[in-house]
Amino acid sequence: MDTFSPITFGYEWETLVLKPDLSLAENRDVEWLGRYIRNRFPWSRTGIDYLGWGMEGRLLEIRSGILKSYTQLIEKTHLQIEEIRRVCKEKEWIFLPAGSHPAIGNAVGLHVHIGSIYDFALATGSADVLIKYAPCFAALASNSPIWGRNLKREFKSYRVLRYADHSSTVRRIARPGVAQFSWGDDVCVKTDIHSTIELRIGDSASTEEFTKQYVAFVIAFIVGFLKKNTQRFSKNLYIEYIENRFQAARYGLQARFTWDGKDRDVVDILWDMMDIADFKAIDCSGLGLIEEMLQKRQTQADFCLFIHKFHSDVFEFTRELANLTERGGVFCEYLNIAPQLPSLEPLRIDDFILSYITKETPISYIYELLNLPYNVLTERLKRLIKEEGKIIRERTPEYGERYTRTDI
Numbered sequence: 001m002d003t004f005s006p007i008t009f010g011y012e013w014e015t016l017v018l019k020p021d022l023s024l025a026e027n028r029d030v031e032w033l034g035r036y037i038r039n040r041f042p043w044s045r046t047g048i049d050y051l052g053w054g055m056e057g058r059l060l061e062i063r064s065g066i067l068k069s070y071t072q073l074i075e076k077t078h079l080q081i082e083e084i085r086r087v088c089k090e091k092e093w094i095f096l097p098a099g100s101h102p103a104i105g106n107a108v109g110l111h112v113h114i115g116s117i118y119d120f121a122l123a124t125g126s127a128d129v130l131i132k133y134a135p136c137f138a139a140l141a142s143n144s145p146i147w148g149r150n151l152k153r154e155f156k157s158y159r160v161l162r163y164a165d166h167s168s169t170v171r172r173i174a175r176p177g178v179a180q181f182s183w184g185d186d187v188c189v190k191t192d193i194h195s196t197i198e199l200r201i202g203d204s205a206s207t208e209e210f211t212k213q214y215v216a217f218v219i220a221f222i223v224g225f226l227k228k229n230t231q232r233f234s235k236n237l238y239i240e241y242i243e244n245r246f247q248a249a250r251y252g253l254q255a256r257f258t259w260d261g262k263d264r265d266v267v268d269i270l271w272d273m274m275d276i277a278d279f280k281a282i283d284c285s286g287l288g289l290i291e292e293m294l295q296k297r298q299t300q301a302d303f304c305l306f307i308h309k310f311h312s313d314v315f316e317f318t319r320e321l322a323n324l325t326e327r328g329g330v331f332c333e334y335l336n337i338a339p340q341l342p343s344l345e346p347l348r349i350d351d352f353i354l355s356y357i358t359k360e361t362p363i364s365y366i367y368e369l370l371n372l373p374y375n376v377l378t379e380r381l382k383r384l385i386k387e388e389g390k391i392i393r394e395r396t397p398e399y400g401e402r403y404t405r406t407d408i
Helices: 027-040 070-091 120-141 208-228 235-254 266-276 288-296 300-310 314-327 330-337 349-355 363-370 374-386
Strands: 008-018 047-050 058-063 094-096 110-115 187-190 196-199 256-259 262-265 391-396 400-405
Touching (some): 008 027, 008 070, 008 196, 008 208, 027 047, 027 058, 058 070, 070 094, 070 208, 120 187, 120 196, 120 208, 120 266, 196 208, 208 288, 208 330, 235 266, 256 266, 262 266, 300 314, 300 330, 349 363, 363 400, 374 391
Antiparallel strands (some): 008 058, 008 094, 008 110, 187 196, 391 400
């Protein structure tokens, strides 16, 4: 089925612009930079975005405008990046593309749009199936393992774990015929705004090359997959998507997923997705950087973790990351000498849930950990009560359901 007619695509690459002391650049300066890039390149849609819920400051959102080929993707990305770097150097600002500001811990993403599609019900049905693959792209793009002073190294994407400050959340499901617009899902339908399906789950890229190849992979895969798709949305697909989302956030390309009821390395799934991808549709001949990442199970997050070993203070780490990023090409250099990493045993979801239950923990708090459907979450909690005896439940009209561990 040819879902997209014609095939058009684009991206929104959120990036940080900082002062020399690593604090956020003034809002007016980021807004000026966005206007300057649009004036310099009339096809550009680059502008600003907001840093996150309850946070002051602006992100520079590099927007490609509408693209039709990999060649356009390469050329327009390079032109904008080179000009942004030049201006930032002239103004003595620090241009830092990253999955978060490591010292602050805000969410910074790379969103990919594919169109053109105008049928909302058709787009909704497609998005409901594509969520199965969203955690694979999350694992590949993981790039936020340092999230302020307190969250470090346990997850390769704190941004995905924390739902990108409510800007990339578990997709909400409704029957296509009665679905309505919602914003911020991992896979988001926007036929009334941009005539696209948008993949929002990926962390922001630290390099120009990864941005180009990641965008190309997303587009080529979605085109190739939907041409031959015979899958249908199901409850099992949905639960696996949510649990795999968690494993991707924790382990990146070292993750092992539950895939159609079986354990599989995410890297093996991504290789299969490369075979499905229709690269000819966008005139792309290959993705060497991504292939090397898959071969070694190395991500931008692993590069950050390597740097963090030698610069553990978050400000010192941010400074070193900015210095290395300014050089350009450092991630590729790292990848050339980086070792192949093993796949890792997944963390049991029940163990993760249990680790966050203390005394009188509200079910609303437990729900926010994974966004499992309430019915599914309740069944898991019942098992922890009845079969394993690890928690007890109390219900009150004022506080609803609260849970307490039996070993505290």
